[in-house]
Amino acid sequence: MQVQRVVLNSRPGNNGVPVPEHFRLEETTLVPELKDGEVLVRTLCLSVDPYMRCRMNEDTGVDYVTPWQLSECVDGGGVGVVESSRCSTCSEGDMVTSFNWPWQTNAVMKGSVLQKVDPQLVDGHLSYFLGAVGITGLTALLGIREKGNVTKGAKQTMVVSGAAGACGSIAGQIGRMDGCVRVVGICGSDEKCRALVDDLGFSAAINYRQEDVPTRLKERCPNGIDVYFDNVGGAISDVVIAQMNNNSHVVLCGQISQYNKDVPYPPPLSEEIQETLRRKNITRERFTVLNYMNKADSALCELSQLVKSGQINVLETVVDGIGNMGDAFCSMMKGGNIGKQIIKLSE
Numbered sequence: 525m526q527v528q529r530v531v532l533n534s535r536p537g538n539n540g541v542p543v544p545e546h547f548r549l550e551e552t553t554l555v556p557e558l559k560d561g562e563v564l565v566r567t568l569c570l571s572v573d574p575y576m577r578c579r580m581n582e583d584t585g586v587d588y589v590t591p592w593q594l595s596e597c598v599d600g601g602g603v604g605v606v607e608s609s610r611c612s613t614c615s616e617g618d619m620v621t622s623f624n625w626p627w628q629t630n631a632v633m634k635g636s637v638l639q640k641v642d643p644q645l646v647d648g649h650l651s652y653f654l655g656a657v658g659i660t661g662l663t664a665l666l667g668i669r670e671k672g673n674v675t676k677g678a679k680q681t682m683v684v685s686g687a688a689g690a691c692g693s694i695a696g697q698i699g700r701m702d703g704c705v706r707v708v709g710i711c712g713s714d715e716k717c718r719a720l721v722d723d724l725g726f727s728a729a730i731n732y733r734q735e736d737v738p739t740r741l742k743e744r745c746p747n748g749i750d751v752y753f754d755n756v757g758g759a760i761s762d763v764v765i766a767q768m769n770n771n772s773h774v775v776l777c778g779q780i781s782q783y784n785k786d787v788p789y790p791p792p793l794s795e796e797i798q799e800t801l802r803r804k805n806i807t808r809e810r811f812t813v814l815n816y817m818n819k820a821d822s823a824l825c826e827l828s829q830l831v832k833s834g835q836i837n838v839l840e841t842v843v844d845g846i847g848n849m850g851d852a853f854c855s856m857m858k859g860g861n862i863g864k865q866i867i868k869l870s871e
């Protein structure tokens with residue numbers, strides 16, 4: 525069987541900006557002969573995610589992800605269908621997902637790394653298992669619930685950075701649903717700002733590329749900021765933290781503005797920001813969704829219900845074809861996506 529796959533062609537270096545040429549599309553022959561425990565899958569859709577940037581480095585700098593190897597098939601979140609199986613837990617026609625799905629049109633995988641998914645949970649919209657009813661939805665929901673201290677009736681204001689992305693777009697909606705009276709998003713274009721307010725019910729949105737963020741934040745958060753869902757770090761987060769209230773909370777979800785720099789995670793804060801955190805008693809604990817997988821099943825059920833009932837709207841940017849994996853990854857890293865970036869390989 526002829527298949528196409530994407531391999532890592534070269535590394536950007538710890539301080540480099542990833543470009544599509546760091547990836548290479550190849551044709552190869554797959555012998556679909558299965559050993560015990562293996563399944564043949566057809567890939568339906570793949571995810572590109574910011575954490576993959578550190579997998580492009582020789583050393584990822586974190587212990588829970590391994591670097592991609594040069595000229596070897598790249599992997600990440602994926603959803604597909606079982607075409608044949610020699611594994612007792614998977615049958616032909618099952619829909620399955622994995623965090624380590626090869627960027628390949630068809631693949632032989634161990635059944636033990638696959639989780640079966642029920643298409644009814646997403647009304648047949650399988651790519652949601654990579655986003656709103658998958659890891660980015662979980663990150664938003666559990667991040668807020670574990671670190672956000674959102675309290676009904678407390679009239680809190682939440683700010684979300686990276687607000688129009690996969691995690692941010694869900695985080696803002698959960699913040700509002702859980703009781704925040706004002707949810708303000710920060711993102712990189714006017715089109716994204718419009719989507720946040722018109723489609724997702726954010727109270728206001730700020731385009732950090734065009735507007736003066738400190739001034740606009742003051743206008744949009746007249747009572748200060750009680751919860752900050754931080755996806756980006758860097759200068760934007762410094763400005764938000766400076767306007768946070770006493771005893772407020774940062775959900776330290778991600779720091780994408782620093783991912784093309786050779787700095788540890790989380791990147792060190794300036795002395796001034798550290799002093800603000802101390803003086804105002806602001807909590808800022810690192811949140812890693814993988815540490816809360818014992819809560820994943822019930823959280824995924826909740827997300828499924830919220831999406832199916834329309835209480836949460838899902839935005840996606842979908843491109844077609846395995847040949848566009850590299851472009852889609854690099855575009856997402858620069859803000860080309862609204863909502864979750866998905867690559868569709870087959871129906």
Ligand code: NDP
Nearest residue numbers: 574689690691711712755777778779780781811812813859
């Ligand atoms: P997104 O869908 O949000 O895509 C990334 C977005 O980041 C882009 O669309 C872009 O939007 C924004 N961005 C890129 N560069 C910058 C910059 N220099 N300054 C400000 N914004 C920038 O990705 P995800 O939702 O998948 O991930 C969001 C964050 O959540 C990441 O930091 C990621 O690492 C983190 N994460 C953390 C997890 C955890 O367990 N803690 C799990 C999953 C994700 P714009 O147009 O607004 O610039």
